[in-house]
Amino acid sequence: MASSSTVLQFHPSATIVSARVQPVVLFNICDSYVRRPDQAERVIGTLLGSVSPDGTLDIRNSYVVPHNESADQVALDIDYHHNMFSSHQKVNPKEVIVGWFSTGFGVSGGSALIHEFYSREVQNPVHLTVDTGFRNGEASIKAYVSVSLSLGDKQLAAQFQEIPLDLRMIEAERVGFDLLKTTNVDKLPNDLEGMESSMERLYALIDDVYKYVDGVVEGRITPDNNIGRFIADTLASMPRISPAAFDKLFNDKIQDNLALVYLSSLIRTQLSIAEKLNTAAQIL
Amino acid sequence: MANPMARSFLQAVASEEVASPLRVVQMEGLTVLKIIKHCKEFSPSLVTGQLLGLDVGSVLEVTNCFPFPIREEDEEIEADGANYQLEMMRCLREVNVDNNTVGWYQSTLLGSFQTAELIETFMNYQENIRRCVCIIYDPSKSNQGVLALKALKLSDSFMELYRSNNFTGEKLREKKLAWVDIFEEIPIKVSNSALISAFMTELEPESPVSQCDYDRLNLSTAPYMERNLEFLIECMEDLLSEQNKFQYYYRNLSRQQAQQQAWLQKRRQENVARKAAGEEPLPEEDPSNPIFKPIPEPSRLDSYLITNQVANYCNQINGVAGQSFSRLYLMKALHDN
Known part of the structure; x- marks a missing residue:
């Protein structure tokens, strides 16, 4: 009885619980959006990276795939996709296809078709959307995995489910945001200039701490135990050495x-x- | 009527020939990140890649790049590599990326990039593209919070000499080419599209401290210094052996000259004797005699390159020591407080 009845159910495909995007991927997507063909509204492409055992996806690389989009159909240049992938494999075999990206806000109609294609390339692809139009007045970058809705063995639909996205830019920190944030930097900072700015910042931080402590002592600022503990910890971390x-x-x-x-x-x-x-x- | 037109066209062509010298290399943030990613992932092995961009007057714009697979000493794979390069260029052109080659990038270890191979590669590139540049990135330095990115080109006078492959002391003196004149460093500018700038500002709140600052204020420089010194010592040894080569050459040269003098004197005495006897004098030169064979002068290129390396290590040591001084005094000030 039970076996003959058809069950309507979701198949959660979630082995991937969260994703991390490297800044270079974001840069590449933005660059390709700027360079998109005249009539194209959005760019789409492949994401490369790796999945760690705990389900975190590390998106490390990307490339654009040319496509044509009309009202109800999407034509993806599959040859191009395969060529590019094999080229990337030659350089770094550890980076495999993990999903695809598209510019624009949220998921659109054609996305399901493209997602289906990528599902054939890799299990559980991730869909990354980057809103280059700043439609909400903010930079929204989202990642989705699909959950398929099926009736018995029959596929009915796919649902895109958002997964948490980690946008911390460790790599970019090393380069320095000053370099990546502004549209034009005339000169790379050399060793000593970098050192100087670091010291200035340290000085400013120490100054802030002084001001805070003085303020608390004089009763101008209401003391916050957490901050106090942080300061105490910091002071204690200095090793005691005799003069x-x-x-x-x-x-x-x-x-x-x-x-x-x-x-x-x-x-x-x-x-x-x-x-x-x-x-x-x-x-x- | 047509004549002046034609002339002006010719003139235009002629004036086109004189290219303004390369002043600035302008890199996109994307390229910087891509290079860093590639170099860092494969560090400590050294990797290379190709730079794509545009040549605009005195500015060379580097707008994109792609990595090369690690090279292997196999002919089949080498052909494969060329295919890869063409394929990649074709693919990138399709998505509207500038597909002019403007040079290449490579990673380096402690700045030991001044090698004969680099010069050879550069000459190869130079033959195909008029303006080319080599970008050097040092992943080991980024741990100290320094972005060690350098754009280099060979100086024109050096290239001229290299083409004629003539590195004798006389030629170098003629050209006034010192070891510092081999490489020219070009200042790098970084530019980003407005879109990226907007994204970065949006995503990354202004934080008072960055990883960079921690790295810069790290007190331990000993391992870096040690390796630098090791490399420096090796280089000094190489330089010494190069110098020995030259000394050997000069010793041989002076010995040969003494021999030649002795032979000439003997010949002259002989000739005087023959003249007195009424015979024909013998010629004062004898090419078949081995002592007249010129000794080839060793090339100075190697010693120039090694000197460059040594100077580079010295600069690095000086730089790091300078930073280390300021760090130490900073620590002392903190401690006294």
Whole structure:
């Protein structure tokens, strides 16, 4: 009895619980959107990356796939997709297809068709949408997985279910946001300039802490235990060294560095002398 | 009527020939990130890739790039690599990416990039494209909060010399080419599209501290310094052996000259004797004699390159030591407080 009845049910395909997007993917999508063909409204493409055992998806790379979209049909350049994928495989075999992206807000009608195509390429593809039009007045980037609704063995529909998306940009932090945020940077910061700005920021932070502590002591600011604990922890993290030991450590380090600077300057001088002598020595 | 027109056209062509020198390399943020991603993923092995972009007057715009697979010493695979390159260019053209090659990028270890291979690659590229650039990225330096991105090209006078493959001391002196003149560093500008800038501003709230700051203020520089010194010592040894080569050459040269003098004197005495006896004098030169065979002068290219490397290591050590000083004084100030 039970076996003959047909059951209406969702097949959650959720092995992927959350996704992380690397900034380079976002940059690539934006760049390809800017370079899209005249009549195209959106760009779509393939996402590459890997799935970690705990279900987090790491989207590490992407490429655009040309497509044609009319009212009710979508034509994807499948050859292009395969060519590009095999090219990417040659460079980094660890990055496999994990899904696809599209610009625009949310999921649109044609998306189900494209999603079906990617379902054949990989199990449980992820659909990433990037709203390049800023339709809500904010940058909405969303990731979806599909859940299929079936009646018995028959597929009825697919539902897109949003999954949490991690947009922390660890890589970008190393490069510096100043470089990636503005439209034009004239000069890359060199070592010492970077150091200077870091120190200035540290100084400003210490200053803030001072102000806060003074404010609390004088009763102007209501004390917050959490902040107090943070400050105490920070102060405690400084190792206790007796002044004499610290001085010795400090002087040793300074001397090491001085020796290195001396050595490198010596070599540089040597090089320039050698060059002068070498060119002179040839006039025999 | 047509004549002045034609002339002006010719003139236009002629004036086109004189290209303004390359002043700035303008990179897209996308390219910077792509290069970093590729270089970092494969670090410490060294990787390369191709740069695509546009040549606009004195600015070279690098708008995109793609990585090369790790090269293997197999002919079949090498052909495969060329196919890959063409395929990739074709694919990228289809999605409206600039598909002019403007150079290549490569990762490096502690800035040890000044090699003969780099020069060779550069010359290869230079033959096909007039303006090309090599972007060097050092993944090991990014751990210190420094974006070690450099754009290099070979200087024109060096390329001229390299083409004639003539690195004797005399030629170098003639051209006044010192070791510092081999590579020219070009300043890099970074640009982003307004769209990306909007996204980044939206997604990344202004935070007072970034990873970069932590990295920069990290006190431990010893491992980096140690490796730098190791490399430096190796280079010095190489330089020494190069210098020995030259000394050997000069010793040989002076010995040969002494021999030639001795032979000439002998010949002259002989000739005087022959003249006194009323015979024909013998010629004062004898090409068949081995002592007149010129000794080839060793090329100075290697020693120039090594010198460049040494200077590079010295600069790095100096730079890091300088930073380390400021960090130490900062720590002292903090500690005293």
